[in-house]
Amino acid sequence: xxxxxxxxxxxxxxxxxxxxxxxxxxxxxxxxxxxxxxxxxxxxxxxxxxxxxxxxxxxxxxxxxxxxxxxxxxxxxxxxxxxxxxxxxxxxxxxxxxxxxxxxxxxxxxxxxxxxxxxxxxxxxxxxxxxxxxxxxxxxxxxxxxxxxxxxxxxxxxxxxxxxxxxxxxxxxxxxxxxxxxxxxxxxxxxxxxxxxxxxxxxxxxxxxxxxxxxxxxxxxxxxxxxxxxxxxxxxxxxxxxxxxxxxxxxxxxxxxxxxxxxxxxxxxxxxxxxxxxxxxxxxxxxxxxxxxxxxxxxxxxxxxxxxxxxxxxxxxxxxxxxxxxxxxxxxxxxxxxxxxxxxxxxxxxxxxxxxxxxxxxxxxxxxxxxxxxxxxxxxxxxxxxxxxxxxxxxxxxxxxxxxxxxxxxxxxxxxxxxxxxxxxxxxxxxxxxxxxxxxxxxxxxxxxxxxxxxxxxxxxxxxxxxxxxxxxxxxxxxxxxxxxxxxxxxxxxxxxxxxxxxxxxxxxxxxxxxxxxxxxxxxxxxxxxxxxxxxxxxxxxxxxxxxxxxxx
Numbered sequence: 001x002x003x004x005x006x007x008x009x010x011x012x013x014x015x016x017x018x019x020x021x022x023x024x025x026x027x028x029x030x031x032x033x034x035x036x037x038x039x040x041x042x043x044x045x046x047x048x049x050x051x052x053x054x055x056x057x058x059x060x061x062x063x064x065x066x067x068x069x070x071x072x073x074x075x076x077x078x079x080x081x082x083x084x085x086x087x088x089x090x091x092x093x094x095x096x097x098x099x100x101x102x103x104x105x106x107x108x109x110x111x112x113x114x115x116x117x118x119x120x121x122x123x124x125x126x127x128x129x130x131x132x133x134x135x136x137x138x139x140x141x142x143x144x145x146x147x148x149x150x151x152x153x154x155x156x157x158x159x160x161x162x163x164x165x166x167x168x169x170x171x172x173x174x175x176x177x178x179x180x181x182x183x184x185x186x187x188x189x190x191x192x193x194x195x196x197x198x199x200x201x202x203x204x205x206x207x208x209x210x211x212x213x214x215x216x217x218x219x220x221x222x223x224x225x226x227x228x229x230x231x232x233x234x235x236x237x238x239x240x241x242x243x244x245x246x247x248x249x250x251x252x253x254x255x256x257x258x259x260x261x262x263x264x265x266x267x268x269x270x271x272x273x274x275x276x277x278x279x280x281x282x283x284x285x286x287x288x289x290x291x292x293x294x295x296x297x298x299x300x301x302x303x304x305x306x307x308x309x310x311x312x313x314x315x316x317x318x319x320x321x322x323x324x325x326x327x328x329x330x331x332x333x334x335x336x337x338x339x340x341x342x343x344x345x346x347x348x349x350x351x352x353x354x355x356x357x358x359x360x361x362x363x364x365x366x367x368x369x370x371x372x373x374x375x376x377x378x379x380x381x382x383x384x385x386x387x388x389x390x391x392x393x394x395x396x397x398x399x400x401x402x403x404x405x406x407x408x409x410x411x412x413x414x415x416x417x418x419x420x421x422x423x424x425x426x427x428x429x430x431x432x433x434x435x436x437x438x439x440x441x442x443x444x445x446x447x448x449x450x451x452x453x454x455x456x457x458x459x460x461x462x463x464x465x466x467x468x469x470x471x472x473x474x475x476x477x478x479x480x481x482x483x484x485x486x487x488x489x490x491x492x493x494x495x496x497x498x499x500x501x502x503x504x505x506x507x508x509x510x511x512x513x514x515x516x517x518x519x520x521x522x523x524x525x526x527x528x529x530x531x532x533x534x535x536x537x538x539x540x541x542x543x544x545x546x547x548x549x550x551x552x553x
Contacts, residue, residue, distance in 0.1 A: 075193055079200075080180045087179040087204045091172045091213050094534040096165060100158045102416055103392040105216040108133060109152040112167060112216070116143045119323025120337055122359075124366045126308070127315035128265035129218025133170050134318075140166035156393065167216040175213020175220035179204045181227045182493070186500050188234035189461060192508075194515040195500035201519050202428070202496040203227075205526040208420040210533050211392065212486055218266055219486055225263035226273045226490055230468075232256040233277045237287040253292075253300055261304035265311045268367070269487060272471040274304060276464075286464040312356050328362050329355075370481045380476040383488035384429045388551045389419035390485055393535065400537075412537035418485055419532060419552065420492070423525035427518060428495035431502045432469060435462050462501050469494035 101109065107123075108130065114121040115134035123130065142163045143149060150162035182203045186196035203209060212219040236252040260277055263270035278301070284291030292300075319325075322339035333355055335344040378388035393416035402410040442449060442459065449455050472491030476483050503514055529546055531538050547553065 076183075076187065079183060079193065079197060083179045083183055083200050083204065084176065088172075088176045090204060090210060091175050094536075095168055095172065095214060098393050098395065098414060098416065098535045099164075100156050100393070101152055101154065102215050103155060103390070103418075106152050106155050108216045108218065109150070109164075109167070112137055113143070113149070113152070114323055114325075115318055117323075118319055118321045120319040120321065120325045120329075121323055122325030122328040122362070122366075124363050124370070125218070125267050126265045126311065126363075128262065128311045129221050129267065131311060131314060131318070132221055133167055133216065133218065136170035136173070137163075137167045140169065142166040156395075164216065168214060171213050171215060171217055171220045174224040175209065178209070178213070178220065178224045178227055181224065181231055182496075185227055185231040185234060186497060188231055188238070189497065191497075191500045191504055192511060194511045195503040198503060198515055198518055199496045199500040201522055202421075202424045202499065203493070205522050206421045206424045206492070207526070207529055207533055208418060208485060208492075209489060211416065211418050212489070214533075215392075219489060222263060222266040222270055223489055223493065225259050225266060226270050227493060229256060229259040229263055229273050229277060230493075232259050233280070234287075236292075237280070253296055254303060257300035257303035258307055261307035264304070265308050268363075269472075269475075269490060272468065272474070272490065276468050276471055280464070286460045309356060312359065313352060316352065316355060328366075330358060333358070367481070368479075372482060374482045374484075377482045377484055380473050380483070380488075382551075383420075383485055383491075384425075384432075386420045386422055386425040387549060388485065389417050391553075392416040392418050395535070397540075398537070410539060412539055413543065414535040414537050415532055415543065416535050417532040417552070419529065420485065420488070421522060421525050421529065422548070423522045424496070425492070427521070428492060428499055431499045432466065432495050434502060435466060435498055439463070439466075458501075458505065462498065465494050465498045465501060469498065 111121055111123060111130045112134050115130065116138065137143070140163065150159060150164070179200050183196050183200035186199045187193075191199070209220070209223065212223075232252055232255040236249070236256050239249045239252055256277060260270075260274035263273055278297070280286055281292045281300070282297050320338050322334075322337040322341075322343070326334050326337060326340060331342060332347075332351070334340045335342045336347050336349060336351070337343060376388075376390040378390075382388050393414070395414035397411040397413045399409045399411055439459065439462070442455070469491050472494065473488075476487060499518070503511055503518070506514060530536070531542075532546070
């Protein structure tokens with residue numbers, strides 16, 4: 001209010017107005033103000049206690065405490081606990097259904113089997129996600145006995161006696177922790193409790209992410225590390241304002257590098273996250289008064305790249321035997337595989353750098369060559385409006401004991417249909433569009449808002465989130481390859497943060513009302529479409545009622 005009042009006092013008459021050069025105005029948007037003491041110190045940075053009265057806060061350039069000096073939990077702590085419990089419940093419910101191979105479980109289940117047998121495999125993705133599935137599955141007893149071996153011969157094949165739940169639990173564990181990490185990231189970016197609950201709830205109730213977090217897949221790992229990297233980066237970027245001691249700052253520097261490296265080690269689709277973090281850390285466009293030192297950026301890059309290379313080292317170590325992936329590598333590599341027809345025991349194993357470069361090259365070529373259209377693929381502009389889903393699993397219609405009005409036996413079908421929560425996707429898309437329009441409006445009337453520091457600070461955050469959203473879509477815009485709805489998950493995270501950002505632009509008294517309404521809509525949409533998550537039997541008519549768009553077939 002004070003900044004707005006000052007602006008009103010300094011307002012000049014229409015006849016005296018002078019146009020502010022666009023370049024000068026833009027530099028104000030992306031250059032932190034000299035009279036601020038933190039990267040995003042705004043009206044939203046005022047925490048509110050239980051009775052709604054404002055109290056001073058130190059978030060964003062401040063210490064984050066989850067236990068008060070009296071030993072009681074803070075609002076943030078309670079929110080985190082509730083989010084973890086609800087997130088786990090949503091992902092664990094009917095985890096054993098369907099008790100059959102679902103979509104890409106056909107591939108990743110085989111990968112785990114090959115790791116268990118030490119047989120060399122090839123995949124278009126880096127190895128970390130598969131290594132984690134193998135490690136957690138082995139810890140929980142997967143393939144502990146010969147009679148439990150399952151070969152994943154086809155989609156919809158029943159699991160019978162295999163411990164497939166051990167592998168699904170690996171995905172659930174990461175999927176559950178995505179939600180509290182999203183809340184923490186939102187808070188570190190300066191959003192209020194109410195708006196942070198929106199983004200966390202969206203992550204918790206998004207059908208797309210829930211399905212990917214319940215199956216033998218690696219996308220829950222991917223999103224978890226992506227969200228962690230933004231959280232760690234947000235803490236790192238504000239540490240300069242706090243003038244933290246060297247060890248604390250170094251810890252968050254290493255944590256940011258590690259989480260970004262871990263995300264990239266699961267799938268290359270995470271590339272936009274380390275890219276966004278590196279650009280912000282090097283140039284200090286949106287948050288920093290003074291960007292990171294060159295040596296800090298260099299150290300972080302070395303840590304991230306080193307970690308990425310390390311998991312390939314583990315990959316080669318874990319697969320010493322000849323296997324299904326032999327043919328993707330050159331002859332010199334095949335000669336070092338035990339059991340290969342060209343095996344040469346005299347060859348040294350010290351070929352890591354050569355093998356690392358060759359394998360990444362083969363992965364790049366394989367990714368580039370995925371140009372053949374798939375029956376369930378979709379394009380980037382369709383993801384924004386939830387235009388096209390993916391049929392992951394379909395059980396033939398089964399007869400029930402129920403009878404219809406004509407006395408005929410009612411038949412029901414179980415489906416797992418990958419679709420974004422319509423409320424989450426559409427509200428996120430509208431907020432992205434709303435921010436773009438607001439940004440254009442601000443540029444158009446820049447002379448009116450040239451001295452409004454509050455708007456400059458807020459829009460730096462919004463531009464950062466918009467840049468993150470667009471960066472995740474850019475590869476699919478520029479490269480023509482077969483892609484699916486789940487490829488939108490990293491970009492959707494920034495879209496969900498933009499929802500929180502837009503809500504925080506509202507007057508404080510409106511935030512709880514709007515937040516509760518938005519969360520209620522997301523919950524209602526989740527409850528209506530959740531049968532497609534949990535393979536809940538529905539009649540043909542009930543399935544058709546949920547197909548709101550023509551391509552939800």
